[in-house]
Amino acid sequence: MNFETRMIPSMKNATYNHIVVAKDDDQIVGYAYSNISPKEAYSNEFATFFNLSSVSRKNVGCLSQFYIKEGYRQYGIGSILFNMSMKWLKQFDDVEDFFIFVSNGNQNALEFYKRKGFSISHDILDGFITVLRNNKESENIYS
Numbered sequence: 001m002n003f004e005t006r007m008i009p010s011m012k013n014a015t016y017n018h019i020v021v022a023k024d025d026d027q028i029v030g031y032a033y034s035n036i037s038p039k040e041a042y043s044n045e046f047a048t049f050f051n052l053s054s055v056s057r058k059n060v061g062c063l064s065q066f067y068i069k070e071g072y073r074q075y076g077i078g079s080i081l082f083n084m085s086m087k088w089l090k091q092f093d094d095v096e097d098f099f100i101f102v103s104n105g106n107q108n109a110l111e112f113y114k115r116k117g118f119s120i121s122h123d124i125l126d127g128f129i130t131v132l133r134n135n136k137e138s139e140n141i142y143s
């Protein structure tokens with residue numbers, strides 16, 4: 001998974017894309033990429049990421065990529081980018097379901113998202129990916 005195989009297809013399949021970056025002077029030290037996509041984008045030859053019938057609306061929101069450079073973590077930068085991303089995702093009236101896909105073993109990120117109001121839904125790809133989800137109606141700290 002790299003820029004060509006992951007980022008470009010994600011952006012092309014999405015209806016709306018959003019990136020926020022954190023900068024230290026001119027240097028980018030973190031980013032969060034989110035998108036709004038038709039739910040069908042999450043069922044392809046690679047995997048079915050979630051049960052499409054569990055989503056009532058046509059589109060879903062996803063925090064797709066999220067990275068803070070080492071040395072800049074634990075200062076609250078990730079929380080700011082996360083909150084900005086969720087604020088953007090939640091502005092779409094016709095989107096109720098939000099997803100984050102976390103690689104197996106990334107306990108740190110998993111706990112981070114859980115504290116932000118996401119819940120573990122299920123595993124896919126033989127446990128390689130954990131699917132986290134949240135719903136607009138659920139209570140959370142970034143609303």
Ligand SMILES: CC(C)(COP(=O)(O)OP(=O)(O)OC[C@H]1O[C@@H](n2cnc3c(N)ncnc32)[C@H](O)[C@@H]1OP(=O)(O)O)[C@@H](O)C(=O)NCCC(=O)NCCS
Pocket residue numbers: 065066067068069072073074075076077078079080101102103106108109111112115
């Ligand atoms: C996950 C990730 C984006 C979080 O970014 P971050 O900038 O470290 O996040 P924050 O600083 O906002 O929060 C991290 C922790 O630091 C704590 N923190 C925030 N500000 C702090 C401060 N001033 N002093 C001490 N701790 C602080 C937060 O309370 C939080 O603790 P918690 O996780 O126990 O709630 C970052 O660790 C990362 O890039 N990881 C590698 C890539 C990755 O795994 N991405 C996710 C892919 S799904």
